[in-house]
Amino acid sequence: MRIACMEIDIKKIKDGEMNGEIVWICHYNRPDMNKKPLRNIPPTKCIVMDNSETKKTIYYSASHFRPINEKGGMTSQAYSPxxxxxxxxxxxxxxxxxxxxxxxVESWREQISRHIIVLDSLIESAAKHWQLEKDTLLASLR
Structure with a gap:
């Protein structure tokens, strides 16, 4: 589900139309709550770069993102779109x-908030499960 803000169409990035542009990216994706997130990119200032400028293989896109450090230079990291x-x-x-x-930042907060809601639901479900287990054991003592 995409966030309803002024989000840049990812197709422009993937087609190489925004190479050289400075953008902000974020993504939190954790489809299996029993495993670590597949992607955990907090709000990060990046420059869009052509894939010919990295040794890393970037699939499904002509461009990638390179984070910008505090001094204004690019880091060696490369994020795929x-x-x-x-x-x-x-x-x-x-x-x-x-x-x-x-x-x-608004998008990031919304993504994290959605996952917190899922975690709260899992916590509630687990509490009910273990309370039922405890009640069953206590009933067997009578």
Whole structure:
């Protein structure tokens, strides 16, 4: 589910139309709550780069993101516009891309809030399960 903000269309990034542009990206994707997140990119200022400028293999895209450090230089890290959940013609989940930090932070907070709701539900479900288990054991003592 995409966030309803002024989000940049990921197709522009993947097609190489925004190379050289400064953007903000974020993405939190944890489809299996029993495993670590597939992607955990907090709001990060990046420059869009052509894939010819990295040794890393970037699938499904002509461009990638390079984070910008505090001094204004690029880090050696490279983020793909999509995560690794894709297969052949089905590309993975795209990062959320924005032109400013404020919108990116709002998107990040919404993504994390959705996962907190899921965690709360899991906690409630687990509590009910173990309470039922305890009640069953106590009933067997009577």
């Amino acid at each position: 999509v995560d690794n959940t894709g297969y052949r013609s089905l590309h993975g989940n795209p990062v959320h891309v924005f032109t400013n930090e404020k919108q990116c």
